[in-house]
Amino acid sequence: MDFQYSQKVQDLQQRLNAFMEAHIYPNEQVFFDEIAANRAAGNAWIPTRVVESLKEKAREAGLWNLFLPESGHGAGLTNLEYAPLCEIMGRVVWAPEVFNCSAPDTGNMEVLARYGTPEQQTQWLQPLLRGEIRSCFAMTEPAVASSDATNIESSIRPDGDSYVINGRKWWSSGANDPRCKVFIFMGKSDPDNADRHKQQSMIIVPRDTPGVTILRALPVFGYDDAPHGHGEVLFENVRVPAANMLLGEGRGFEIAQGRLGPGRIHHCMRLIGLAERALEKMCQRAVKRVAFGKRVAEQTVTLERIAESRILIDQARFLVLNAAQMMDTVGNKAAAKEIAMIKVAAPNMACQVIDWAIQVHGGGGVSDDFGLAYAYAQARTLRLADGPDEVHRNQIGKMELKKYLPARPH
The missing domain is CATH 1.10.540.10 (Acyl-CoA dehydrogenase/oxidase, N-terminal domain)
Structure with missing residues (x-):
């Protein structure tokens, strides 16, 4: 390693x-x-x-x-x-x-x-790579527990050489951004399929298609994250060409797993940087402030929190690097447990380190003067985004138990 x-x-x-x-x-x-x-x-x-x-x-x-x-x-x-x-x-x-x-x-x-397809890449990927436009991912729904993606109720119905889309989405990242020109939408194209993981599809929806309505921006702990943010979006009889289907009908769950693997690890990498910055601010504040006759940095509880932060950050970093190496060498599917582990470890680590940094800053920590409150809002959100802690812990637990359960007969 x-x-x-x-x-x-x-x-x-x-x-x-x-x-x-x-x-x-x-x-x-x-x-x-x-x-x-x-x-x-x-x-x-x-x-x-x-x-x-x-x-x-x-x-x-x-x-x-x-x-x-x-x-x-x-x-x-x-x-x-x-x-x-x-x-x-x-x-x-x-x-x-x-x-x-x-x-x-x-x-x-x-x-x-x-x-x-080459046509989809020319129309949408190339402008995104050039930074000319931004995009939105529309998967989560307010009416169902979307941590189980098979619960999704939005429909993608074939109609001639088009698909007609209906549904309500929320926490649609980037929907409010005026630069957003395209949605990747997940919905059910075959709700009666016996295989629950082949009921869903993903399809490209241009932002300006009739029937797409941004209902509201969703604040996170009071922050609207403008100018990007998250939105609640209504799709009413939205008609798009059949050529906008990604990979093929019934392959939405397959795409989601391919998308979320790298997405999860990117979030975890960024969280390590956010936690490092919080630890720096904690230390800088602790050596400058004096309470009860000595610097805050000399208080035993502060020293303990600084030490524990260093340990937690480095632990999370090594877990992330291990998952990254496995993704590169054996693939995302084989690295599923490692990806799930970092998705639990990194946001929880960041929340704890940022919380301790807030505490060292006193009242200033919960203001916007030091950026810690906003950082905490971002980190706490990621205990839910791309699957909540509970889902990943269940997955990890099942993988561990599998080693001890009797093999099923063929």
Whole structure:
């Protein structure tokens, strides 16, 4: 198990860190101030000038589309090579977009790259790779427990040379973004199929198709995440060409599993960066503040939390690197347990580290002055996104028990 980073990765780490120091960290407050100004003017859902300008710099610096392992579309990096780069970007919540490496576009581009037809790739993948448009992934539904994707009730019904789509989705990532031009929609095309995992399909829905209505933006702990955010979306008799079907009818669950594997690991990589940043802020605050006659850093409880944070972060990092290596060497299916493990470990780790950092900051920690409250909101959300903790724990438990159960007769 060799996690030594190659010279190529070390060079990219150095360049990415330099970019963050020069352009991202100095503009953290600029980003939020610009959104606040847009909100005060009556519309927070306007792409920020600072991110759009930094995208050009990232592209010029050759730090663009680093996430796609397939050479020809992205940088040709493996999951293991991408992991430390994703961690660096994750240190600032909005930074991944600057490098065209943010969700849900990364997952949607992976779907189009793996499963899209040449025509679908020309129409949608190429503009996404160039950063000209953004996208939305519409799977979760308010009426059912969508942690079990077979519960999904939205319909995709064939009608001549078209499909007609009906359903209500929520937590549709990116739906509110004015740059969003395309949805990848999951629904049931064959609800009576005896195989529950072949009832669903995924289909491409252009944002401007009649019948697509954004009902509302969904705040997370009071943050609307403008200008991207999450939306509740109504699809009423939405008609799209049959050519928009991805991979074929009944293969939606197959696509979802292929999409969520890399998506889950990307989230975990970014969370490690977010937790590292929280630990840095915790330490910086602890050495500056004095309480009861000595620095907060000298209080035993603070030392314990700093030490425990270091342990938790490094544990999570090694788990993520192990999962990444397995995905690269034996494939996503064989790495299912390792992917599930990091999806539980990384968000819980980040929530705990950020919580301790908030505590060291006192009242300032729950304000917006230090970015910790917003970071916590992001980390806590990821205990639900791409499958809640409970689902992954059940999966891990079943895999462990399988070793002890008697083999079933053929």
